[in-house]
Amino acid sequence: MGDGLLAIGLTTLDILARPVDALPAPDTTALVEQILLAPAGTAAGAALVAARLGMKTALASCVGADAAGRLVRAELAAAGVDVTLLATAPIGTTSITILPINSAGQRPNLHALGAGGLVQDSPALRQAAANAGFVHFAAVGAAGLEAGADAALLKRAREGGAFITCDLISPRRGVMERLRTLLPYVDVFLPNAAEARFLSGREDLIEAGRALIDLGAAACVFTDGAQGSLLVDADGVRRFAAHSITPVDTTSCGDSYCAGLIAALDRGWPLDDACRLATAVSALVAQGLGTLGALTGFNAAERLMRHGAAGAAA
Secondary structure (H helix, E strand, C coil), X not given: CCCCEEEEECCEEEEEEECCCCCCXXXXXXXXXXXXXXXXXXXXXXXXXXXXXXXXXXXXXXXXXCHHHHHHHXXXXXXXXXXXXXXXXXXXXXXXXXXXXXXXXXXXXXXXXCHHHXXXXXXXXXXXXXXXXXXXXXXXXXXXXXXXXHHHHHHHHHHCCCEEEECCCCCCCCHHHHHHHHHXXXXXXXXXXXXXXXXXXXXXXXXHHXXXXXXXXXXXXXXXXXXCEEEEECCEEEEECCCCCCCCCCXXXXXXXXXXXXXXXXXXXXXXXXXXXHHHHHXXXXXXXXXXXXXXXXXXXXXXXXXXXXXXXX
């Protein structure tokens, strides 16, 4: 088994402002408390949080040859993320999302499609997957990694001894066909509750988990906002309650949950405890603005996990 995390998939630049409870009238200015620019996305967000949690982390994704791409690359590198496999599209822009966060931590979003969903298959990527301790595959249906190449990449990672987690960019048409070839290589599948229901056609999350396990995933963990998360695996079903917090920004909670779970597993923790640590990580992220929120490191998340107001429900 190799070491470190390789995150593969979407990279964006998030531009966040809070609080924005209403748009100002045309040709007027409204003052807000914070505006922040942060790397984000199902792969870059998870990589950034994992690095904050102390993991050796690399990212395989793409940005544009523009100012936003240069900023994303520099911020990730400054945070300790290896960006060797972060490609630059010669033509095109970086994926950018504008997020006006309201006083309850909720937000609409304005997204400009760019190069962020492109993953370039290459010998270097395949070798990195084979050498990684963990592969977080958040590139289901990504451009540049066609059907067959994605499964071959995960097969290579599995043969190298990697623990493989999987998250979705979005549950688009055709995703289930791709998942049928990918899930047999996945140790933990981590869609959110709405995505799990959509994919499985089951309203009940336990039934959804069992249906997705039947497709090959060893375990499923579904994040469900204030309802916490649900783990379904061969040992049964466990629920993990969310922490009681006042959210500032819930934008990156799902990606931070994935990173927290991986960072705990990297330390040899059992899966149940990794879900508890992931819950604490996402709670800390939600209490600040942007991808990292109020997260300072692994020790802070572990303290919240052990002494905060959350735990496993029967």
